[in-house]
Amino acid sequence: MIESITITQVATYGHEPQEMADLSQFNFLFGSNGTGKTTISRIIVDEAAFPGCQITWKAGTRLETLVYNSDFVERNFNQSVELKGVFTLGEKQVDTLEKISVAKKELDELTKKIENLTQNLQGVDGAGGKKGELVSLEEEFKNKCWEQKQKHDTKLQGAFEGYRNNAKNFKDKVLQESTSNNAALLLQVELERKAEVIFGPTPTTEPAVPIIDMSRLLAHEGNPILKKRVIGKDDVDIAMMIHKLGNSDWVRQGRPFYEKNDGVCPFCQQDTKQSFAQGLNEYFDKAFAADTKTISELVANYATDADQVQQQLASLTASLSKFLDIEKLKAEKELLDSKVTVNNQRLEGKKKEASQVVELETLASMAEAINALASSANTVIAEHNKTVDNLPQEKKTLTAQVWKFLLEEIKTDLSAYQTRREGLNKAISNLSDQIQTAEADKKKKFAQIRELEKQTTSVQPTIDAINSLLSSFGFQSFNLAKAANGTSYKLVRPDGSDAKATLSEGEKNFVTFLYFYHLLRGSNSESGMTVDRVVVFDDPVSSLDSDILFIVGSLIKGLFDDVRNNTGHTKQVFVLTHNAYFHREVTFNPKRSNDKAMSEETFWVVRKSGQLSKLDRHTTNPIKTSYDLLWAEVRSPHYSNLTIQNTLRRILESYFKILGGVDPDSICGMFEGKDKLLCKSLFSWVNAGSHHALDDLYVSSDDSAAEAYFRVFREIFEKSQHIAHYKMMMGDTSAGKSVDF
Numbered sequence: 231m232i233e234s235i236t237i238t239q240v241a242t243y244g245h246e247p248q249e250m251a252d253l254s255q256f257n258f259l260f261g262s263n264g265t266g267k268t269t270i271s272r273i274i275v276d277e278a279a280f281p282g283c284q285i286t287w288k289a290g291t292r293l294e295t296l297v298y299n300s301d302f303v304e305r306n307f308n309q310s311v312e313l314k315g316v317f318t319l320g321e322k323q324v325d326t327l328e329k330i331s332v333a334k335k336e337l338d339e340l341t342k343k344i345e346n347l348t349q350n351l352q353g354v355d356g357a358g359g360k361k362g363e364l365v366s367l368e369e370e371f372k373n374k375c376w377e378q379k380q381k382h383d384t385k386l387q388g389a390f391e392g393y394r395n396n397a398k399n400f401k402d403k404v405l406q407e408s409t410s411n412n413a414a415l416l417l418q419v420e421l422e423r424k425a426e427v428i429f430g431p432t433p434t435t436e437p438a439v440p441i442i443d444m445s446r447l448l449a450h451e452g453n454p455i456l457k458k459r460v461i462g463k464d465d466v467d468i469a470m471m472i473h474k475l476g477n478s479d480w481v482r483q484g485r486p487f488y489e490k491n492d493g494v495c496p497f498c499q500q501d502t503k504q505s506f507a508q509g510l511n512e513y514f515d516k517a518f519a520a521d522t523k524t525i526s527e528l529v530a531n532y533a534t535d536a537d538q539v540q541q542q543l544a545s546l547t548a549s550l551s552k553f554l555d556i557e558k559l560k561a562e563k564e565l566l567d568s569k570v571t572v573n574n575q576r577l578e579g580k581k582k583e584a585s586q587v588v589e590l591e592t593l594a595s596m597a598e599a600i601n602a603l604a605s606s607a608n609t610v611i612a613e614h615n616k617t618v619d620n621l622p623q624e625k626k627t628l629t630a631q632v633w634k635f636l637l638e639e640i641k642t643d644l645s646a647y648q649t650r651r652e653g654l655n656k657a658i659s660n661l662s663d664q665i666q667t668a669e670a671d672k673k674k675k676f677a678q679i680r681e682l683e684k685q686t687t688s689v690q691p692t693i694d695a696i697n698s699l700l701s702s703f704g705f706q707s708f709n710l711a712k713a714a715n716g717t718s719y720k721l722v723r724p725d726g727s728d729a730k731a732t733l734s735e736g737e738k739n740f741v742t743f744l745y746f747y748h749l750l751r752g753s754n755s756e757s758g759m760t761v762d763r764v765v766v767f768d769d770p771v772s773s774l775d776s777d778i779l780f781i782v783g784s785l786i787k788g789l790f791d792d793v794r795n796n797t798g799h800t801k802q803v804f805v806l807t808h809n810a811y812f813h814r815e816v817t818f819n820p821k822r823s824n825d826k827a828m829s830e831e832t833f834w835v836v837r838k839s840g841q842l843s844k845l846d847r848h849t850t851n852p853i854k855t856s857y858d859l860l861w862a863e864v865r866s867p868h869y870s871n872l873t874i875q876n877t878l879r880r881i882l883e884s885y886f887k888i889l890g891g892v893d894p895d896s897i898c899g900m901f902e903g904k905d906k907l908l909c910k911s912l913f914s915w916v917n918a919g920s921h922h923a924l925d926d927l928y929v930s931s932d933d934s935a936a937e938a939y940f941r942v943f944r945e946i947f948e949k950s951q952h953i954a955h956y957k958m959m960m961g962d963t964s965a966g967k968s969v970d971f
Contacts, residue, residue, distance in 0.1 A: 275301070882946065
């Protein structure tokens with residue numbers, strides 16, 4: 231069964247899709263000529279011819295489509311000398327028919343099995359089932375992958391080039407990497423550091439950080455003079471006193487004052503002997519002078535070497551190398567500067583008091599730390615420069631490492647996704663295999679039915695049925711006969727001459743409709759008459775005489791009963807028409823409440839908005855005529871006695887003028903007495919035209935007169951053999967009348 235039809239960019243339909251959705255067993259479409267009805271019937275005939283349109287079948291099971299439209303009339307009547315025979319099953323070969331019935335049931339079971347499997351595979355709407363679950367799984371995992379991309383896109387986007395603007399492509403890349411990525415797993419901070427260089431602006435090589443040579447400065451710390459007590463000669467007379475007092479440095483410092491004071495002691499102002507001066511000179515001999523010089527040179531050299539190192543460090547800290555830990559370097563420099571200051575002070579003290587033992591603050595740990603910082607920076611710089619020299623390969627390597635890191639982050643989700651996807655793919659494959667097997671079995675069963683049908687088919691029953699209908703409806707001037715080949719039909723006059731070319735438009739259309747109607751119960755070949763099908767009637771009453779319209783409607787409604795009762799092979803019906811009366815006739819259903827659409831039917835209207843066709847669905851029957859309103863008044867338990875006769879007259883005029891071929895006098899002749907007068911009063915409207923509501927002898931405001939009119943009104947339909955129409959229009963509400971009609 232067809233579930234929906236989508237139409238776009240064909241005939242009068244524009245770019246905006248028009249859809250007939252949630253279709254049911256019976257689907258009624260009303261529209262004026264030229265609004266696009268036949269386009270719909272043509273799409274149902276051959277969807278492939280309309281690429282912009284789509285038909286959705288229940289569970290994906292396509293049925294045979296039989297469509298009555300102008301193309302069918304042209305193809306089967308105007309373009310063909312003879313009508314193809316309609317093969318139907320014979321009724322005498324009971325055994326073969328029973329085999330066909332059993333095979334048909336088995337075919338139906340296979341069809342049902344395929345539908346159930348298809349529903350499990352893809353759901354009712356084609357977007358569910360296991361395939362729908364797989365789509366949802368893919369969407370869910372795609373979103374999780376995309377979240378990871380957004381999380382790292384700011385700093386690692388260079389690794390995502392080509393996949394940053396499409397979530398599906400990004401997910402596919404994740405799956406691809408999961409099967410082939412063997413890169414090293416690095417920490418996020420390391421990846422981001424490398425990405426800053428490799429994925430940033432094109433980098434350049436960097437100069438190495440100079441290693442500061444502090445060996446000379448450090449060597450001063452071990453100078454022996456620092457630990458040596460520099461004093462005068464021991465074997466001089468004055469030496470004993472100086473050693474006793476321990477004032478060698480004091481004496482040395484006062485000696486220049488003594489020499490300037492002409493041998494007079496600068497402290498006690500006493501004259502000294504020549505031997506005292508000689509003793510001082512001998513005490514501070516050449517060795518003492520040499521040591522003193524050594525101390526002075528150490529002080530000067532230390533200051534010079536320290537200043538040089540400090541200048542180098544200052545230059546290094548000012549370089550702001552991005553690979554050097556400047557803050558740590560500054561800390562080490564500050565510590566070194568403070569110790570150099572202390573050492574300079576201690577050396578100056580040694581210089582003043584050469585007899586003192588001095589120990590310098592060691593700078594070894596600072597020197598080691600400073601050079602370690604420089605070495606570490608140079609290691610990174612070397613790596614950086616290597617990267618610059620081999621940038622394409624480095625980008626490739628880092629990209630792989632970034633994807634490796636991302637895979638590690640989502641490995642739990644990835645594992646769960648892969649496990650579930652594998653299960654769904656197995657289920658989908660299994661269901662697809664089962665459907666394929668069932669389709670093959672169905673094909674074999676269909677072939678079996680075709681062979682059985684060939685054993686019991688004939689074109690003669692259709693000839694007999696159509697000729698019987700033609701005769702019963704007054705078509706006596708022609709009938710259907712078997713053509714010379716025995717499998718086709720021809721239209722002949724009573725004298726045997728060809729009647730096809732001389733038929734009226736109404737006769738041609740009626741014959742073609744009857745042919746199509748019987749084709750629904752048969753096939754143009756010796757097999758295929760038991761195939762399930764969808765049937766479309768597109769304006770079947772076009773050009774038909776008004777007296778045939780009711781018969782066509784009755785035949786179509788009889789087909790509805792077969793569909794409801796599942797007694798035939800028609801599973802769904804579409805009726806498209808521009809005739810309001812025919813639409814109301816064929817859509818009438820006494821079980822429908824307030825014209826609200828039942829679950830078995832849908833109502834549609836197609837109209838043109840500007841130059842484009844538009845489809846609108848209606849929850850109630852959209853076609854209401856004045857004729858319907860007249861019957862509504864008759865059905866109402868609250869009708870007016872004053873106007874009811876007028877209403878009954880107008881119904882008779884509308885109906886019998888449309889239907890035609892009814893002789894009011896002959897009908898009235900079937901009544902007697904007062905009923906005959908009542909009948910003539912009702913038909914006087916038809917014969918004489920419009921009457922005033924109160925201009926008739928039998929108009930009365932009492933209930934008994936109105937009931938008499940109602941009774942005769944019904945009998946008119948009975949005696950004219952149109953009681954079916956009366957019952958249809960009265961529906962179940964007739965039971966509410968005070969008189970049993």
